[in-house]
Structures are given as C-alpha cells and as structure tokens.
Amino acid sequence: MSKILIRGAKVLGGEAQDVLIDGATIAEVGSDLSADGAEVVEAAGKVLLPGLVDLHTHLREPGREDSETVLTGTRAAASGGYTSVFAMANTFPVADTAGVVEQVYRLGQEHGYCDVQPIGAVTVGLEGKKLAELGAMHESAAGVTVFSDDGKCVDDAVIMRRALEYVKAFGGVVAQHAQEPRLTEGAQMNEGVVSAELGLGGWPAVAEESIIARDVLLAEHVGSRVHICHLSTAGSVEIVRWAKSRGIDVTAEVTPHHLLLTDELVRTYNPVYKVNPPLRTERDVLALREALADGTIDIVATDHAPHPHEDKDCEWAAAAMGMVGLETALSVVQETMVDTGLLTWAGVAERMSVKPAEIGQAKGHGRPVSAGEPANLTLVDTAYRGSVDPAGFASRSRNTPYEGRELPGRVTHTWLRGRATLIDGKLT
C-alpha cells in the first residue's frame, strides 16, 4: 500500500501538523514531514479527526433494501466522515440470531466503505418477551457486544434486569430505547404546547425519563453498565447526571437532530420532522447541548433512519418515524456545539469517535492521531458553509430535515485503515 501525506491539517483542531499514512497505519505525525514517495493531500486550514464512529445506525438490510442497504448506508457513512457504524437490529428478519448478525457484518466487510458492527436484538423478534441468544451473537464472527431492541423499549423490568446481568459474562452492553409503551400509545409528537394545538397524540417526556430512571437503578442494583439511546429531554439529562454522580455505570447518546430542531417544526405537519423520540422543546435542546458539553451525555449518535419517499410524502399520522443523519451529523454538531463555543474539535473527536468506539468496543477506532495507530481518519473543511442538498446524498433515502438549510463544515476525506473512502468529497 502507498503512502499518503496529509499536509498542514489541524489535528483535533490544534496546531497544524503533517500526518503520514503508510499502508493501514499512521507512520508519523510532525512538522515538515517528507513527502517522498507519498501522495500529498493539502489540508491547510482543515481539521483532522479520528474516523467517526456511530453507535446508532439503521442500515435496513436485510429486509428494507428499498430504504437502505449495507452498501448505500456505509457509503453514506464514509461520506459523513465515519469509519465505523453500529447497525441496529430492527431489520427483517430481526438481527436476533448469529446468522443475521454475521450476514450484516460480512456485507460491511465486503463493501469496504466503513466497518459495520452489528447490534444484536435483546429479545427474540424485538418482542420484549424472551431473551435472544445473546451469547451466540457475541461468539459469532460478528462479535456482537452491543445489544438493543431499538425502535422498541425493553419495557418489562424483569427482562431488562436479566439482559443487563446476562451480558456481563462477555462484557456486553444493553442500549435501551427508553419509551414507556403505555404512555406513548398513539404518540405522534412531543406532548406539550404544540401537540395540544395541533391535535397530535402526545409523547410525554416522562415516558422516556421513567424508563431511564428505572434502568439506571437496575444497572446499579445488578452492577451492570447500561447505555441510553437518543436521550431527548432535559429531565433525562438530570436523571443521567444524578446516576453518574452516584457512580452508576451509565452512558448516553444524543442525536444531532435533538441538538438542533424543536417541535415547533411540527407545525408544518411535514413528516420529515417525525422522529422517535420526537423533537422536543427549545429548553430540552439547550439542556442536551449543555449535557453533551459537560460530559453528562457521552456521545453523539445519528439514529440514521432511512425511509423511502412515499413513507414521508403523506399525512403526518401515516408517515414513518425517523431521519437520515450520517451525512449531516458532523455539520450539525459543528453548528450547535463548536460554532457556539460549547465544544472544541478535540471534544467533538471524543464524543463522535473515541467514546462511541469505547462503549461499543470498536477495535482500532476512536484511537489517537499518532504514530502506530490505525489510519482511520476524517478531514473536515470547517470553514465551508453550504445548504444541504439531499440529491447529493449517498444514502438511498432522502428523508432529511435539513433540506435547504445552511450548515457549516464539510467532510472532504475519509480514510479507513489507510484506504481513502472519500476524496475531495467524492466517494471512491
């Protein structure tokens, strides 16, 4: 494999440095490195980050290849600066057996745009009744370590307790989609002032918060770690903050859209804003940003949820929930966290690469940008500003809430173990 010299990039947003990639590895980081025999990428002014890691992606394959496939999803990931994504289990069939997770894993390896780490279902068929063969999925070639019924909550307290306990045997973690099902029957949007006016079924904050409160207490009781998916309310932040102060082993994620958008957008009845958990209020958005900055929320995860056009080109109640996010995540984080002064680029690297890799045990990802480390890297033109054009997405789906919105930052290059998957904004 050839050498690549990334010249003059601000590593983690710091001093400009040269980074030399040799084969799959970072050979050297320093000033005025020799370009001898290396392909040079001029990176002056750009920010170099470790390849991003998404702990929460829906790749839809197998079963809903009309929305996304492992190929199109990982191309979207590479385009957004990701080198590793965790694929959620709510496929058809559900990823609740070794066979399904191995298939998804193998497809990721074959396509080579981004490492795909399958997430296994906690319960058979995501039905919340019977534990899936978690051990078998862990032992499989896919080596599953993260388990989630995402899309559905593991609402039975006993099943949740058992799952938390069981995965300790092999160091796994349960990622909970916190949604009390009875409190959210018929829920269409955040319950509050806007839902009252629009006459849409409410999804109350308490339905999320009560499950998080229960699960951190369960995790404490059985001495397990628990991860909270897409935390969306100010109250959830308070509970996680309290749990962490108590020493409970809990981690939490926030999506880019919950950092930027509010339920006021639902007034358009445009289902592109329909997502689960729903967009909340300005107060929640500000609390989430603050929590991400102070470390209460550990990571940003996209909850990239592709849906075909017809599932959004309809009335609100009939529409599918979810938004694509891989290709806009970093821009939204720059807009909401970096450009607002809440986070440095090093802080972004921590929350979008280092910590998610750590929570999901993604080997070789989220590593320091230093000699000897795997060359999983993302180069960002942070000075760029442009409006989002879904027509240019690599994802098969276009259900973005940001169409036409001006956002900062653009990923220009992504390297997966030294191989460029994205060059000058174009997929290889």
Place this chain on the structure above:
Amino acid sequence: MQRHLISAADLTRDDAVLILDTAEEMARVADRPIKKLPTLRGRTVVNLFFEDSTRTRISFEAAEKRLSADVINFTAKGSSVSKGESLKDTAQTLEAMGVDAVVIRHSASGAPYRLANSGWIDAAVINAGDGTHQHPTQALLDAFTMRRRLVGRDAGLGQDLSGKRITLVGDVLHSRVARSNVDLLHTLGAEVTLVAPPTLVPVGVETWPCEVSYDLDAVLPKSDAVMMLRVQRERMNAAFFPTEREYSRRYGLDGDRMARMPEHAIVMHPGPMVRGMEITAEVADSDRCTVVEQVANGVSIRMAVLYLLLGGNEPAVTHARTIEEK
C-alpha cells in the same frame, strides 16, 4: 380571505365577521321558495371524506348545491384508499378531473394542511374536520348561532362576540370542535372557559386563550352559552373517567344544572349528542338548546365560506338581491 380554510386560528376578526355577515345573506336564500344561487355555476367541488361523517358531508353538499356548484362525493370506504392509495394520489387523481375546491374530512390531524401546502394540488382546500385538530366551519356556525341568539340577527351584522362568556364542556382533549371554537371565539372577543375532567384537557392547554375549570356548577351562572361536547363511552375504557354515570353526574347537563344558567343563556351541541351522557333529553329537547338551529346555520356558513373562497370578485349578496328583485 386566504385561499384555503384550514384552521379557525388563521382567520382574523374581520375575516370571521365577513363570513358571518355573508352567511346571514346566504340564510335568506334558504327562506325562499327556490333555494339556489348561480354563484358557483360551472365550478366543481369534491367532498373528500376519509372519515365517516354523514351530517357534515350533507351540510357541505347542500351548501355547494345551493350555490349551483357541481358536486362530487368521494368516501374512502370502498374506494382506492381502502386498497392502499395514498392521500397524495387520491387528491391528484381528483384534481386531474378538474376540481376547483376540495372539502376534506380526515382522521389524521394535519391532513388538510398537507393537502394545501405540499404542492400536490392547486385547488382550494376546506377543512371539514381533521383528527383532533380543527373543524373551522363548525366553529363558524357555532359563532353564527351565538351571534344570532345573543346579539341578534340584524343587530349582529358587522358585530363580533365581544364580552360574551362561552363555556365548552366535555372531551376537550379529543375535540377538534373545542380547538376551533377556542381560536375563533377568542378572535371574536368572547371569553371562553373550558370545563372538563383534568384527564380530558390536553397537556399544554395553558397557552390557549381561555380559562380552564373542573367545576361545571361554578361556571354555569356566568355563561351566556354552554356548549356540550360529545363524550364517547369508550373513553372510560382508557381510564379518562371511571364510569359513564360518574361522568354524567359531574359534567353532564341536566335540567337542574340548566336552571343555574342565566335566563338568556343557550345550550349548544355540535352533534351527534350522546343523550344520557353529556346531555339529558330534557335539556336536548328544550327551547334553549340550539342543536337543530346549528345544523341549519351550518349550511349558511358553508355557503358563505365556499362563496368567499371560490366566488372571486362576484358579490354573492348582489346576486341574491338581484334575484329577489326579479
């Protein structure tokens, strides 16, 4: 006036008064032997009903026919919709047949808004009730009924409902009628009070331009009109209230309670009534109850709305008088 009628909240005071005044003119047509105006001759209106509603559909149809529009009735049952056709395709199919206005009733809140704002079709959209969101022509006919009864048929022309105290009682949470009425009555200067068990008031109601009370008996003596909302018996299965009887005792309107209202005060109901639940037969059949009047007024209001949205610059009123003079 706007091009569509989606929400009562979109109407200004002047818009609303114009509609009420126009409806008074339209009402005169109903008193004539030939109840028809040529205003919408050659225009096509489709009644697109995705949800069963006999009374609203018939009311619109009567209004459309009195204005000489060509009317197409479309009900979802047995149509392509039941075979999985989308709202968009249904609407575009109908528009391709050349309709000028779509009157839509849909179980999904926001469906009329989507139809009007998604670029799917060009026709004017009139909301005939969407989910638990809005039912603007119902609010208009209610305001019309109140103005006639509380201000006067002729004295009311050009007037709003300033200072009138209106009480809405019942299932506010699931009621598009309540939402529309709160918006419109507030715009017209009335003071609105909602009365319901706390379970049937939406979280977020605190920003609505009205008062909320849980005590019907305290509010009745201070009401110029009391509108009873329908309460579905099935609600008790979801623990909104314990039993039908308890609901009826605490929030139902019977003869004793009606006697607490000021003498001039009226009892209203958007229908269909659940007799014995929110209203007793004694009240429903009393002179103070305007249910039947509301139905008649509904046709006038819908004529006024159709005329104002579709009639362009031709003054309907002049038409009416010209015909009268002949």
